[in-house]
Amino acid sequence: MRQFVVVGHDAPTTPEFPLDDLAGGAGRLDVLCRCVSAALCLSHGIREETRVHLVLDDTYTVVFDGATVRRLNPDERSTAALVRGALEERDEAVGHEPVEASPGVSLYRFGFETTLDRVAEDGTVVELHEDGAPVVERPALADPVFVLSDHRAFADEETALLDAVADERVRLGPASLHANHAITVAHNHLDTGRFTRGRGECHGA
């Protein structure tokens, strides 16, 4: 299982946002939608062993589960419509019980800290950081959980929470990437097995 947590700092928490203005009237929901596509969409199918958690303004968390999601397309607008559908059902999410608004799309009534605690139980929490170890040097990562921020940097309190549970600090490369591009690169490293080789092994030939 691979998981991605994306913290949205400028995301809608009610369904009254325009699908025609995702990068403005909907905050920056466009960023989060691109992350869903990067996490789950293959050219001919869905990454079934992957889950992505969108934290909306530290209020709700919408989880897309590749194993069960339906009607997911790679464009921003249709993904935003699924987020809107989840927000329409938000009154049904009580305590830590989610509401599944459409197949594989569930909304939880909690934000970053609880999401982080829950994913930390399941896997190896990976913080992507410019001071991290180059990804090609990392040993095997069992059930990795990558935690990323949207177009803004993590707030100080978010960084503190993440530092407390992170098992690894990894750098994907020298360029500073958008969150969705980082997700794509992380997948490729996992796909090609570079994450699962021992430190210092030969990756050529």
Added chain:
Amino acid sequence: MRQFVVVGHDAPTTPEFPLDDLAGGAGRLDVLCRCVSAALCLSHGIREETRVHLVLDDTYTVVFDGATVRRLNPDERSTAALVRGALEERDEAVGHEPVEASPGVSLYRFGFETTLDRVAEDGTVVELHEDGAPVVERPALADPVFVLSDHRAFADEETALLDAVADERVRLGPASLHANHAITVAHNHLDTGRFTRGRGECHGA
């Protein structure tokens, strides 16, 4: 210089398409817009040494030049607006002379074959192919030009044109990726220097 050519088979050739329906009424312009973002957008800036060529239904080619482009945002809609602006000026593109509709966004009145011939003069044409050599085994690629198709496979005649000029056949990994995700992965390989190491060298440590 890195270049990406993306062949759009279901793309608009006039500006009368809806920005609110990029994955429907505008054909699949959403796919091409995501490719522009993957090719040019960094978290804090633009990849200035990169150019991306969008072939629109083998009729026009819109070129985004990272060195001079302005007002480029990572979302699909704003990129589509730049494509629309280029199509609005299409009558000004005569012969092989382009029209620059906005800074760094030029439209040419030719399709895939001429685009391919022109980029082949400048660089190493790379065909991404599932039977290609694993990317980690490739030696240095000088001025690589990656040629990709949108959501559809290359037509037979396009494959024949590409085979005739391709210098390399490369596989990025075992998963079949969307074009925009393949662009992101190719950039990462170039960023981290894996493309530029010799065959069989040690990439760990």
